[in-house]
Amino acid sequence: MTVLTQEAEILMNITGEQVFDKDVLSFSGDLTEEHREEIWISLFAALGKTDRLELNFEGVTDVDLSCVEPLCLAHRMAKKLDKKLVITGKRPERLIQIFDGDGFPYHAFRCRDCGDSCFWNAQ
Numbered sequence: 001m002t003v004l005t006q007e008a009e010i011l012m013n014i015t016g017e018q019v020f021d022k023d024v025l026s027f028s029g030d031l032t033e034e035h036r037e038e039i040w041i042s043l044f045a046a047l048g049k050t051d052r053l054e055l056n057f058e059g060v061t062d063v064d065l066s067c068v069e070p071l072c073l074a075h076r077m078a079k080k081l082d083k084k085l086v087i088t089g090k091r092p093e094r095l096i097q098i099f100d101g102d103g104f105p106y107h108a109f110r111c112r113d114c115g116d117s118c119f120w121n122a123q
Contacts, residue, residue: 014042015058022052024088028059031067039067043074052084060092068098 013028023046031039046053055071057063078085 012083014038016042016046018050021049022054022084024054024056026056026059027097028061030059030062031057032062032064033066036070040070042068047074047078047083047085048098049082050083051084054086054088056089056091057087057095058089060095063092063094063098065098 015026015028017024017026025042025046027039043053077084
């Protein structure tokens with residue numbers, strides 16, 4: 001899914017691919033409030049089709065806190081459905097800053113019912 005502005009400039013891209021028994025969603029561009037709905041749709045559609053979903057954020061240039069909620073809720077849903085949702089690759093620096101530098105340390109944002117499986121744990 002590619003989201004375009006009026007000037008047809010790509011702001012966010014979500015690419016899905018299947019590799020063996022898992023699906024991978026790769027995000028690039030800006031994961032910001034205006035793209036929240038597309039993030040929700042992509043996450044939950046992909047979770048409905050697979051038992052293991054990997055998220056790759058290496059191409060992300062900006063992230064805001066509004067996009068963290070759909071990621072956490074998707075992780076909770078995956079856990080309840082006995083599916084795996086994991087982050088692969090390097091996390092964007094901005095995502096790390098949200099948790100460590102913006103007053104939202106990742107350990108405070110973790111799902112209470114996820115325990116050690118919380119995917120915000122550092123890799």
